[in-house]
Amino acid sequence: MTYQAATISNHLNTLPQLPGWVTSGRAETLEDVAFLSGAALNHLHLVLGRVEVPQALLRDRLALRAAEACMAFSGRPERAGELRDAIHLLRPSDLPGPAGETYLAWRRAVERSVSVKALSRALPTFESCQIATWLDTGKGLPVARAAMVLEAVLTEVPRADVLALILADIALAQALGWGHLMPLLATGLKRADLRKQGDDLRFACHLALISSVVEVVRLSADLARRAAHLKAVAPKLRAKGAGEAVEMFLTRDAVAPSALPLPDRAARRLCDRLVELGAVRELTGRDTFRLYGV
Structure with missing residues (x-):
């Protein structure tokens, strides 16, 4: 694990944990x-x-x-x-x-x-x-x-x-x-x-x-972990409009490449790059008409 990834993981571990007695309690x-x-x-x-x-x-x-x-x-x-x-x-x-x-x-x-x-x-x-x-x-x-x-x-x-x-x-x-x-x-x-x-x-x-x-x-x-990772890799993206695309991924369950503010080929390349970086996932398992999400 890289230093950056470890820092993100440790930071997110501070999210409050749900007490076990809430789910184990027997409510009659x-x-x-x-x-x-x-x-x-x-x-x-x-x-x-x-x-x-x-x-x-x-x-x-x-x-x-x-x-x-x-x-x-x-x-x-x-x-x-x-x-x-x-x-x-x-x-x-x-x-x-x-x-x-x-x-x-x-x-x-x-x-x-x-x-x-x-x-x-x-x-x-x-x-x-x-x-x-x-x-x-x-x-x-x-x-x-x-x-x-x-x-x-x-x-x-x-x-x-x-x-x-x-x-x-x-x-x-x-x-x-x-x-x-x-x-x-x-x-x-x-x-x-x-x-x-x-x-x-x-x-x-x-x-x-x-x-x-x-x-x-x-x-x-x-989602907090995934969003933090996406934000961490965002500076590596050089495509024009990549920043706006990242914001779309941070607010939407799924995004089609055609919805991104980039030309069609550039949008597909950006999605492939984000998948390669582990920042988003391809959600359909298809070769065409793909959708991507955090």
Whole structure:
């Protein structure tokens, strides 16, 4: 390991570790599981406050995972690879289809602030006043508020799983004082949980958050390491527009060479160089129509 790599690794080891008792604790009552999820969310709040964590990249990666979970809820087969293709290989005249629309909804939601005005742009098929009404349904502590919003939306629009989960995560983010939503509930809940109500739904949301936080903390540390390495090798890139390209990789789950601010051949060479330096990965395993990500 080089001195620079060792320095990065040691620095990132200072990210706070999730206490083992949070995940090993046996939660049998609503009070127990609420205590554990509160501890998990508090820990996540500390992790998200660290400058080493690439926030926009983390949210975009979680948007992909949330969209994948929503596809599973609806019984559709699309997984991460298909979802990426549905958006990043979309031509101007193409429609994204149901899977692409789901992924786009999550991506738009994580890009914008948690204000109602911003949400109305992320969810254009719903009026801002309706979004505000649903969010106002949530009362009490953060997880209770999120569960109440989830239940309210699904009661009024039973098939709107994506909308309900986005707004529930928005309610959670607002209650926690976060500026952007962090997709947590969709990746932790089970399909059957979406039909629960009252205390049963709150219990399921608490459990979902505990499992999701474990994964998000792990992902945060991984992306922080990868982002630090990309920043470290960036000075070696001589292509004009390389700096802007690096910024794109630091904020997006996946990038097509054609989206980079370079001529086509130069963009492909830059991606190959970054792969060679271990700074990004090729995500598709294909020889053509490739996508790259940190």
